[in-house]
Amino acid sequence: MRVIVLGAGIIGVSTAWYLKQAGHDVVVVDRQADAALETSFANGAQISVCFCEPWASADAPLKVLKWLARDDSPLLFRPKLDPQQWRWGLSFLLQCSDSAFERNVRQLVALGRYSHEALKALVAETGIEYQRLERGILHFFSSQKDFEAGAAGAELMRSYGVDRKVLSREEVLRIEPALGSFQRNIFGGTYTPSDESGDARVFTQALARRCEALGVQFLYEHDILALDAEGGRVSRVRLRDRRTGQPVVLQADSFVAALGSYTAPLLRPLGVPLNIYPAKGYSATLRLKHPERASMVSLLDDSRKIAISRLGDHIRIAGTAELAGFDTRLDTPTARVRCEALVRRYEELFPGVADASEPNYWTGLRPSTPTNIPYIGRTRLPNLWVNAGHGTLGWTHGAGSGRALAELMNGRRPALDFGFLDAGGTASPTRRDARVAA
Numbered sequence: 001m002r003v004i005v006l007g008a009g010i011i012g013v014s015t016a017w018y019l020k021q022a023g024h025d026v027v028v029v030d031r032q033a034d035a036a037l038e039t040s041f042a043n044g045a046q047i048s049v050c051f052c053e054p055w056a057s058a059d060a061p062l063k064v065l066k067w068l069a070r071d072d073s074p075l076l077f078r079p080k081l082d083p084q085q086w087r088w089g090l091s092f093l094l095q096c097s098d099s100a101f102e103r104n105v106r107q108l109v110a111l112g113r114y115s116h117e118a119l120k121a122l123v124a125e126t127g128i129e130y131q132r133l134e135r136g137i138l139h140f141f142s143s144q145k146d147f148e149a150g151a152a153g154a155e156l157m158r159s160y161g162v163d164r165k166v167l168s169r170e171e172v173l174r175i176e177p178a179l180g181s182f183q184r185n186i187f188g189g190t191y192t193p194s195d196e197s198g199d200a201r202v203f204t205q206a207l208a209r210r211c212e213a214l215g216v217q218f219l220y221e222h223d224i225l226a227l228d229a230e231g232g233r234v235s236r237v238r239l240r241d242r243r244t245g246q247p248v249v250l251q252a253d254s255f256v257a258a259l260g261s262y263t264a265p266l267l268r269p270l271g272v273p274l275n276i277y278p279a280k281g282y283s284a285t286l287r288l289k290h291p292e293r294a295s296m297v298s299l300l301d302d303s304r305k306i307a308i309s310r311l312g313d314h315i316r317i318a319g320t321a322e323l324a325g326f327d328t329r330l331d332t333p334t335a336r337v338r339c340e341a342l343v344r345r346y347e348e349l350f351p352g353v354a355d356a357s358e359p360n361y362w363t364g365l366r367p368s369t370p371t372n373i374p375y376i377g378r379t380r381l382p383n384l385w386v387n388a389g390h391g392t393l394g395w396t397h398g399a400g401s402g403r404a405l406a407e408l409m410n411g412r413r414p415a416l417d418f419g420f421l422d423a424g425g426t427a428s429p430t431r432r433d434a435r436v437a438a
């Protein structure tokens, strides 16, 4: 079968890999000059199977309200005259209950586990190197109240089978001694030893090279303009070559939409109403002046909701979310505030360890769903498949999402309790619940 995969981020490239392994003829199309140049470029680098709580929870609405007025708040909602934003916001509110949280977290844990196994097998098979560190993720707290809430959260997550330990300040410092100069502000932590970190861009680009070596064709620098449908099926995809401006039309037996936040607008004209909205995030990557004093364990700083990951002789600080449409500018006042806050916080935690004078700032649009659960499966058009909406966890769920979609396209049901999208009406009960609101 000839399959066209739309999008060469972590999700599209992983999907292409597993489809090729299954013997299909695969073409990947992307507007950039290489794989992973948009949201998969400089994210928080965490493979975060055990820290996977969705944003929507019973106490989320109050927190968001409190943060509304602050330019440096972890989650910023900028209301716009955009029906998609309001639809997303209302669906999000419907997910802010204990029962929805439980339903969503169970699926995220299931996909995370499946994906971690897939990633490990893929790395063992290909030998791809991407600054991988298998040292767990350490979440530390800067107030007693937050620590107590974190300990209660760890207890809850353990009930879903996740290995999350509660640590005293001394135990936090034993796991990550580099936090020593901040120790008086640490009240405790939680730790997930089986989580890991690594560079999503390096991994995705290396996997794309391996795909190419197996015969996958990559059509870079092509804008995807539209999908045309005939007789209830997608018949072709219309592209524009960015270098020449010339139109290009491609046909295939099946199409996979893996365009992150841009998947929803592309599929809307076909009557496929995905509730994916961009949540803008930022990262700063700094060169380490004193690598011997820098952290090795991937960190979550609870008070700022930021991730800090070691990538060789660099450190990546990432986080914050802004629901304000498809805006990828880094030169706005808000963007400046948010980027500078990342570096300032790193300096507070690890004074003088990194070169803060030349930060490498980046922004990306998390393809977010109200549930945090991605859409993986078939749409109402039988030859149009989706792998998108991975929100905060696309790197964590990348390999597994690629493998799962390839399995579905080969007519098999992947071995995990997850509500795959299936317009044929066989979606699992968990997914049906999620789809009503998503």
Ligand SMILES: Cc1cc2nc3c(=O)[nH]c(=O)nc-3n(C[C@H](O)[C@H](O)[C@H](O)COP(=O)(O)OP(=O)(O)OC[C@H]3O[C@@H](n4cnc5c(N)ncnc54)[C@H](O)[C@@H]3O)c2cc1C
Residues within 6 Å of the ligand: 006, 007, 008, 009, 010, 011, 012, 029, 030, 031, 032, 035, 036, 037, 038, 039, 040, 041, 042, 043, 044, 045, 046, 047, 048, 222, 223, 224, 225, 258, 259, 260, 261, 262, 279, 280, 281, 282, 283, 307, 318, 319, 320, 363, 364, 365, 366, 367, 387, 388, 389, 390, 391, 392, 393, 394, 395, 396, 397
């Ligand atoms: C600040 C931040 C920190 C994060 N930290 C983590 C983390 O620590 N761990 C984790 O698991 N996840 C993290 N994420 C989330 C993760 O990065 C995303 O979920 C993931 O990258 C999404 O991958 P994707 O392949 O769906 O999208 P993308 O990587 O954006 O890929 C989509 C591709 O489609 C192409 N495309 C889109 N529209 C068109 C078009 N019209 N024509 C042609 N091509 C098009 C783009 O060029 C792009 O290459 C973070 C995200 C952000 C923003």
